[in-house]
Amino acid sequence: MSHTKTDLENEDYHVMVESYSVNERMNQVVLEHLEAAAWRAQLPGSKGRTIAAIVAHMHNARRKWLRLSAPHLELPAPLQRSSCTQKQARAALAESGARCAEMIAEALAGRQSRVEGFRRDGWAKAWPAGVSMMAYMIAHDTHHRGQVCMLAHQLGYPLPVKATAEMWTWEKLWKQCGFTHPR
Secondary structure, eight states: OOOOHHHHHHHHHHHHHHHHHHHHHHHHHHHHHSOGGGSSOOOTTOOSOOHHHHHHHHHHHHHHHHHHHOTTSOOOOOOOTTTOOHHHHHHHHHHHHHHHHHHHHHHHHOTTOSOOEEOSSTTSOOEESSHHHHHHHHHHHHHHHHHHHHHHHHTTOOOOHHHHHHTTOHHHHHHHTTOSOOO
């Protein structure tokens, strides 16, 4: 079977949007298996962020990216790090993840895109909207997902082996997101 350049570009575009959605599914796996006692727990002697604060930051950073880069997309409500529940955070991350996937899809769609650049912050120079934007967004989530897993472990509430294994079973994650398989 031969592919034209347009076919390959179209496939790559869909794979990138799917990859971001699978990244969000990994966040959901962590939160589904996280012990409730770990949500607001603080390490003894530490003034660092709680897991609740880390997850609220992830969601609120996405809101900022959407507000600055794709103001035409509906913004999900912010999360308050001091009062959000684990259930609220799961729902908020799912919603901001869906809006970010829309932004990525639109940015990668080309000429019709209203996403002209990716602004990480008000002070930062805009990047071209596209693959680098998506890679940055996944790296941000991955960094904080790792923090959550490590903090839960340090607090005495490690994620079950089933959860950590599920994060690496990409074929299953892809199917849970409604896609066929990693490509």
